[in-house]
Amino acid sequence: MTTPEPDGLLAEQLLRLTRRIHRSQQRRLESAGVAITPAQSRLLRALAQEERPPRMADLAARLEVVPRAVTTLVDGLEAAGRVRRAPDTENRRVIRVELTDTGRATLRSLREARRAAAEDILSPLTPQQRSDFGALLSTLVDARPHTC
Incomplete structure (x- = not known):
């Protein structure tokens, strides 16, 4: 059996x-x-994230x-009932998509479920490790993609 390359192993760990x-x-959303x-x-x-629908x-x-x-x-x-289609006020041929109150409530549930899931997954880490991990993830997320 061969040992995986470090980058390949890291990619697999990130996916897991x-x-x-x-x-x-x-699971939290279903419950x-x-x-x-x-x-x-x-x-x-x-x-x-949109200012207008x-x-x-x-x-x-x-x-x-x-x-x-x-x-x-x-x-x-x-x-x-989470979104509704609405005609644009300036051009009635254009249809816009807007959140409903139910959609906003669903978003709150999503955020809470995501936060709780992350808390559960990150619980083995110390506050300093979480901070370091967050900084590393930010570096990766904000990095400009390399062109081939």
Whole structure:
């Protein structure tokens, strides 16, 4: 048996950690009665970051998916009462997507589940280790991608 390369091992560990956080978050959401897919969660978070309700095409670009995928996500979120489609006040042909009160409550549940999952996963670390880990993750997240 060969020993994995350090970078390969690190990549595998990061993937495993991400999966653990995701599973823990999903368990918390399910126990709170919140049924939502990861893609729908991502769309809600994207909506919450917008100053004004975006167009479907804007959401597709922001999420880096095809417009049809956003339509499917919005359909499911709208059926659950988490978002609504609304005509643009300046151009009635343009449809915008906005959060509802239920959508905002879902976002609060998502944030709490994510925070609790992270707390659970990070509990073996000391406060200093958490700070160091956070700084390292920030460095990686903020790094400019290398072009080949």
